[in-house]
Structures are given as C-alpha cells and as structure tokens.
Amino acid sequence: MPVLSIVACRMLEDELVHILSKDRELQQLIVVENREISGFLRKLRSRNCNPKTVFLDRIPMLLKGYSSYDLRIPAGFFSSFPIFNRFCRKRKLGEEVNIVVNLLSLDLHADLDILKTEVYRNIREMSLFSDGILIFYGICGHALGKLEEDLADLKCPLFFLKDRDGETIEDCISLALGGNEAYARAMTNFQGVGTIYLTPMWASSWKQLENKNGSRDFNNRYLKNPLYCLAAKIDSGLVADPDFHINVKEFACTFDMKVVNLRGNLEITEQSYLNARNGINEKQ
Numbered sequence: 001m002p003v004l005s006i007v008a009c010r011m012l013e014d015e016l017v018h019i020l021s022k023d024r025e026l027q028q029l030i031v032v033e034n035r036e037i038s039g040f041l042r043k044l045r046s047r048n049c050n051p052k053t054v055f056l057d058r059i060p061m062l063l064k065g066y067s068s069y070d071l072r073i074p075a076g077f078f079s080s081f082p083i084f085n086r087f088c089r090k091r092k093l094g095e096e097v098n099i100v101v102n103l104l105s106l107d108l109h110a111d112l113d114i115l116k117t118e119v120y121r122n123i124r125e126m127s128l129f130s131d132g133i134l135i136f137y138g139i140c141g142h143a144l145g146k147l148e149e150d151l152a153d154l155k156c157p158l159f160f161l162k163d164r165d166g167e168t169i170e171d172c173i174s175l176a177l178g179g180n181e182a183y184a185r186a187m188t189n190f191q192g193v194g195t196i197y198l199t200p201m202w203a204s205s206w207k208q209l210e211n212k213n214g215s216r217d218f219n220n221r222y223l224k225n226p227l228y229c230l231a232a233k234i235d236s237g238l239v240a241d242p243d244f245h246i247n248v249k250e251f252a253c254t255f256d257m258k259v260v261n262l263r264g265n266l267e268i269t270e271q272s273y274l275n276a277r278n279g280i281n282e283k284q
Contacts, residue, residue: 002280003063005100005126007119008136011172011201013040013103014238015269016136020099021047030063032056032102040103047239051101056122059100060129097277102126106205112143119144120151127154132280134159134272138171159276161268169268173197176236176264186232186262194228196257200238203247231257236264 008016020029021044029044029051031037037053044051054062102122108115123133135158139145145168148158160168163179174183176199187195198206231252233244252259 001098002131003098003100003129004276004280005102005130005133006136006276007102007122007126007133008104009108009140009172010036010040010103010106011199011205012136012175013043014200014241015175015266016040016101016103017043017047017049018238018266019269019273020044020101021049023049028052028098030054030059030098030100032059032100034103036103036105040101056102056125063098063100063129097280100126100130106209109140112141115140116143120147123147123151123158124154127156130156132157132159132276134276136161138169138174140171157279159272159279161272163268172199172202173234175268176234177262178236178265178267182264190230190232193230195230195232195260196228196251196255197232197234197262198248198251199234199236200241200244200247203233203244203251204241206247206251228255229257231255231259232262233259234262234264237266 006016017040029049031041031044031051031053033053033055041051041053052062104118104122108118119135119137123135126133133156135144135147137144138161148160151158161175162168163174163181165179165181167180169175170180170183174180176197177183177186186197231248233248248259251257
C-alpha cells in the first residue's frame, strides 16, 4: 500500500483538515506526535476524522503492521470537490493509500535558516518510508525556494502547492487567495496602503507570534508600524470558524486597522492534494 506523507506548516492546518476530512472513508491517517498537533487533532475529530498519533521514529513499524489495512476511497470522494470532477475520468478510483502528516511549528518562521533546516531534515527522514511527499509550504521568503533542487537525491518524488501557472506558491496567503497572481493583484489594489492579510489561522495565532522573541522584528515592521492600516480578512471557503470574525476584529482594534474583506478559494489546496495522490499511485 503506497504511503503519501505531508510535511506541513501549522499555519495551514485548516487547509489540511479540509482535504483530509472530506475523505469519509480514510481509515488510515497517521499524525506525527509533537507539541503542535492538539488543535489540528481537535479540528479533525470534530469532523469525524480520527487519526492515530505516533512519534516519527515509530511510523515505519506502524506502517508494516498495517500493510493489509483496508483503506478504500469511495468513487464519490473526488467528485465531492468541484475541482476534482474533471480529473475523475483520468484516474482509477478505489486505490489504497496511507497518509502520514507531520505538522511543524509556527515558531520556525522566526528564523528562516532554522525553518529550512527543519523542513529539510523532516523531509529526508520521512522519505525513508514514503512513496511521495507533499510539501505543504510555500517558498516562505525564499527559504524553501531551492528545496526541489537541494533534495534531488531523494528516491521518492516531492509534490508542491502550485498555482495554475505551475509556480510554487509564495506563502500561506498566496494559497488562500488562489495563487501568486491573485496575491500580486491584491497587493496592487492596496498599493500604497500597508496591509496585513489574515486567514483563520493567522487571526487566531497573532498573539502567539507577537509574544515570541523572534517576532519582534515582525511586530516593529508591520503590526506596530503606523503605515499598516488595513487588515484583509480572507474567506477562502474553509469550514466556518465561529471565532474568525471576532479574532479579526480584535486584531484590527489592537493595531488600529480597518477591516476589508477578500474572497479566496481552495483550488490549489485541493488540486495539489489530488496531484500527489495521483502521483504516488502512478508509481505503483
């Protein structure tokens, strides 16, 4: 049974919950045990998705133990995503697959060198038991811009969050808005006006990030910079977060910003997941 691993930034946990919980018969989902997963697990379980949690070094043993585990993907799964409809005719449905998710800390973004080191290290370790790895990160300030080139020696393929133009997304905001071009358009529309873009995870995490020593530069350059006066609330179509509006409002009041609404989408999230699934099954 092939193994698709996902190395992900915790800032994208809502997008992960969206694609994984849509698979109603995903019976073998493994989440790497660490200090970052409590909110992720709570969101998955609230959507009737109950993964196993295992420390990374124990996963190969668990996968061996589940070699005959029955994981069926129903024909209706892919068609439940609008973007998947046009792909359904091109694939054989019902393949078995293991999903392993490794959620990494938000704090890594305080130092891009450390971010790069940790992402690379986890990818290499997971490649030992994976048939493919979906990188649930953007370029992130170019910290990961040469990831594919640097890890070309890996024996399992890497899959990326790419927009319609085939470009890896810049960051989580680009993902939420629907790609790098959409992100560029938004920045052009707000040209001359300092803007902070907020997804549900950004809106719920800003206090945590603000209180980290490594985030002082971010605070001084953006949050506490009087030139930044807009808080852009991005609705990308995720399952409604009842606290999203409250969190955005609190953020805007704290930093004296006006709230504006932006429409995003989940096209890149859904298509990238599908591409990775197709990719590992085509290897078999």
